[in-house]
Amino acid sequence: MADFTALFASGLAEGAIAALAAVGFLLTYKATGVVNFAQGALITFSAYIAIWVTQGGGMFGWGALGLIPGYIVTIALMFGVGVILERLAYAPLRGRSVHVVVIATLGASIVLIAFIGLWQGTTPRYLGSPVSPTELGIDASLIHIFGANIEWQRGVIVIFTAIIVVALILLFQRTQFGRQLRATAADRNTARLCGVPVNMLSMLAFGMSAALAGLAGVLFAPLGAVDLNFGFQVMLLGFAAAVLGGFGSIGGVVAGGIAIGLTEQLFGGWFLSDVVNSPLTDYKRVYPFLLMILVIALRPQGLFGRAQARRL
């Protein structure tokens, strides 16, 4: 039971991070029709910004007290980075083939990673958390459930992801911004003709997507070390979650994220290791992507996406 609980918590936290990354993909996709492949680099960048502002001579380098305001400032800065990214990598290419824009976002990702390498180097770095062992001590940083020790940080990830997801759902369903975004996603040209400021929407969508990347970065980084490839792994999981859930709804991609996380940890980690005792547990990183391939082979629009009808 302890193993199951520990791995369930790990899978849930990993799935929540994947969901945050997936929602970031969804936002830009809905507003622009483009998948932003700079999302991983943005997650990495946010972790380094958080390290910069909260450590050493950073503006919030006060130790534990500076972490939360530092995180907030990081997320705000990332919103600005997202807007800049939209201005540089998307706006000039508006109207071009979607493939051109995707390649541009990939190029932006490479440039951003190179900048981080020049700025911060490649040595692994550590980002603290208010609930980490260094702040609270080992025992206080753990929750004990059914014999398993679970880091509070994983609980924080799940709680914050849930709050953000609910807030975004309300934003899309109950606000004018949400209605405009849905209209733009349905038919950009018609939305423009109806007076929807589609260009402003794409800027805001990129900004919000980057802010979500910022949140993913500051939540996930304290669980390990930060290096230049940190965000890439999260982006892969997020992309798989978005494809698995279907690019249509927030609920869908969140469900996809949870499925991704639980498949790796519960199926690959617990079932294959503890129940079946199979050496196939060594490949647990692969199974979420196998699941993604299986689902889109059977249902190309993803679990919760809507099939696109075409008039012949």
Next chain:
Amino acid sequence: MALVLGVSAVVSGSAGAAKAASAPVVKIVLLAETKGESSAAVPYYADGGAMAAAQLGSKVQLTRIPAPLTTAQAQTALLQAIDQKPDLIIGFPSSAQTIALQPTIKNSGIPFLSLSSGEQLVASGPYGAPNIILIRPVDTLVAVAETNYVLDTIKAKKIGLECVDNATGVNGCNAATKVIAAKKGASIFTQQKNGTADTDLTGQARAMSGADAVLDFNFPNPLGVMANALVANGVNVPHVDGSSASIIAGAKVVQGPAATNLNGADDCVPIASTDKRVKKWVADYTAKFGYAPIYSAAEVYDMVNFAAVIAAKQGSVTPKAILKGLTTQAYPGICNTYKADAIQVLSHSVDITKFDATGTVTIAKHLAFAPGALPFTVVTTVPTTSVAPTTTTKAP
């Protein structure tokens, strides 16, 4: 006036020629990246070499060519280096690069000081060559040293093995498995694997519950994850890794029990040395570059200086002279005292490190290896420069 000037120019030229004849300038190419050139680039090699070149002045001419990890790009860098007709090449940081490019290195005939330590590259190994010399102790010997530390110093009986799923982990775990199997009373409690970029090792950490010690052959980031996961899951036992331990401890990725449980293995630890000369060097390096050096900076620094010493003693920088110097002369460097053995390895020791709760490193034990020793490989060829011992153990 013109005659006087002409005579003085000839005199100075002659004096210069005489000076050049007694201490020829050694031309060195360093194949390594530095900060910002790729996502895996570290500054230590370049900075160690630059510091040595700056101090040696006209005695050496050091050129650095970035050598990315991909074989194709590394090959381009190597060919550029060969085109410059250097007297010595120092490179590559990864065994995969050196192994893949061994034929080109061998055919060039240029003395090649390898920054990587794969056992396959020793003179008697399948990818050895008369002009390839290893700076660092052989990787399998270091793995054996780590394992022996777990068995003989920590006195663990049930050992959990954690292996990253690439050559580093495979070679290390294979060596450890053999050593543990040969030790009476010791056994492998569990053997787990992880990817180089894994970010959650809860399952692997929980599987170690019940082991007396964890022996890890890992990359820095997953090592940090594993060290913290072990403590979080109540596995509070000694955790021994290689050189990745110092990297994550220095980066404060591990603190508290995750750090105090951790041991590493480095070629040398300049910042923890009590030797006055080394301490001064560390202070000078830190002042020059703004960060404390690790073993790789010290090794490149030592090799550039060694090359200058060889050139002065041999009075020549031909490949034959440089090779003769590298294989016969000893050099007391910052990191080590280098002396080539029969399999053309210069270093024969490793420092087992330990860390306090804040990640500050000290040396727990200094372990030396017998020159020419290899743990498991049969020596199939004998270099002409010296006699190599033969072994009777089976090849892996």
